[in-house]
């Protein structure tokens with residue numbers, strides 16, 4: 001079975017590389033900016049959905065989007081961390097469902113993408129009291145996160161950046177004690193090799209982490225990192 005899995009990953013990685021070459025942040029931004037109704041988050045999302053029918057895109061798209069919506073509605077998280085903002089599709093899906101006092105911290109390593117993505121969040125009608133874009137790597141953002149959160153903890157973490165970074169970043173979040181006691185984790189692209197390492201880690205601790213739902217290659221994981229279990233863990 002293993003060579004088949006390795007072959008599948010090889011083909012998947014190749015396809016991702018081809019896709020990455022075709023994706024143009026400037027083009028996505030220009031299309032969304034000119035086609036959507038400014039100030040209306042639903043219109044921005046609908047414009048993204050139209051865009052991805054015709055062009056290569058990293059956006060999670062409507063099917064996984066609805067899955068994410070359901071988690072955000074149910075959890076009503078006050079503090080959300082998104083790793084891998086890209087052009088802001090997932091960020092907008094989250095932001096429009098956050099409670100009034102909720103805040104999204106979103107991280108994007110590519111400076112141009114971070115700038116264009118932030119503009120799209122503003123076009124969708126959100127402001128800097130609702131979100132903050134951190135234009136740096138996930139590792140750097142996590143090391144500075146305590147200052148952004150002060151006494152707060154993360155209720156929801158969405159990982160769709162670099163699957164090789166999923167586990168190191170998750171361990172860093174734990175080490176910095178940035179997760180709330182009952183946090184929820186959304187992982188995208190779980191078929192990629194790096195994400196598999198993360199899944200192996202999570203499934204090896206079923207008393208702490210529960211894989212709840214899956215749609216396509218996106219997973220919801222519930223974490224019980226309360227003080228007692230957390231001490232046991234470290």
Ligand SMILES: C[S@@+](CC[C@H](N)C(=O)[O-])C[C@H]1O[C@@H](n2cnc3c(N)ncnc32)[C@H](O)[C@@H]1O
Nearest residue numbers: 058059060084086089090109137138160161162
């Ligand atoms: C697949 S896209 C995210 C798509 C987004 N969820 C959406 O639906 O619009 C991944 C993004 O993560 C960014 N990225 C990759 N590695 C990163 C890292 N280590 N830290 C922060 N961002 C990263 C990439 O530049 C890219 O824009």
